[in-house]
Amino acid sequence: MESVHGVLEWFIILALVAVGIAVNRAAPYRRIRYPLYTVLLLMLFIFDLNKVSFRSDAVNAVLYFFVTVIIVEVILICVGKKSLLLLGGAFVLLVPVFLYVYAAWLLIVPLPCHSSSGAVMGTYGACGGKKYVLTNRLSFDPFKPARVYSLNRDIRHTPLKRQVDKYSAPNGYLEAVFSPQWRCLDDGRARVELIVDGYTIWVLEDKAEGK
Numbered sequence: 001m002e003s004v005h006g007v008l009e010w011f012i013i014l015a016l017v018a019v020g021i022a023v024n025r026a027a028p029y030r031r032i033r034y035p036l037y038t039v040l041l042l043m044l045f046i047f048d049l050n051k052v053s054f055r056s057d058a059v060n061a062v063l064y065f066f067v068t069v070i071i072v073e074v075i076l077i078c079v080g081k082k083s084l085l086l087l088g089g090a091f092v093l094l095v096p097v098f099l100y101v102y103a104a105w106l107l108i109v110p111l112p113c114h115s116s117s118g119a120v121m122g123t124y125g126a127c128g129g130k131k132y133v134l135t136n137r138l139s140f141d142p143f144k145p146a147r148v149y150s151l152n153r154d155i156r157h158t159p160l161k162r163q164v165d166k167y168s169a170p171n172g173y174l175e176a177v178f179s180p181q182w183r184c185l186d187d188g189r190a191r192v193e194l195i196v197d198g199y200t201i202w203v204l205e206d207k208a209e210g211k
Contacts (some may be wrong), residue, residue: 013102016065020072037070044101051163055154057108064105071098107137107148121149122180128188130154132206133161134180147174151192151204165204167194173201 027033044067047053054060071094078090125131131154138147146168152161169176178194178201185191189206 012106016068016102017072020069021076023069024073024076037074040067040070052155052160053163055159055161059159061105061108064101064108067101068098068105071101121178122182122192124182124184124190124192127184127190127206130156130188130190132164132190132192134192134204136178138174146170147176149178149194149202149204151190151206153190153206164206167202167204169201176201 040063044063054063075090075094078086081087121134121136123131123133133152133154134149135152136147136149149167149169150163151165153164154161169178173196176196178196181193181195181200183191183193185205191203191205193200194202194204
């Protein structure tokens, strides 16, 4: 199954590049699109800086998809300028961003290898009225496959959530079934122990400041 996931990753990258090429050649309203691109990239930068995302995975997936297509189009624009300096700068700056956003996107899209992942492992809303959610996702890369456990706290009165802690289980625990044990700390923060066969493998807790 891991090999199938790896093949899908490469096909998806090629598909994203193809969509970016099609948008660059055929999409109208460039004067409107380019300011919109700037706003989306700036918003994603601010979100990532604060480890914030939308509560809805579908909204996050759409946002990451558009950002990857935007990056491809920007690189193609630089190619059209026929400047080696501009093109080199675009590759150095934008390719790592593309791969970073693409990896984040892979965590939330419903690929076949994710059929048993992405589930909410438990919610805890008793710590000072704050709601926490623990999820797990498969995150495969060519060198270090992992299962990622993410503790998120809803940002009140908004459709957003903030990742307050994360744990990437190593290769040997890809198929392990963790049982979360929730606790409420004295200062109102949530704490989750990831337990396998009676042993605590890792502890996640709210490490973010502010409410």
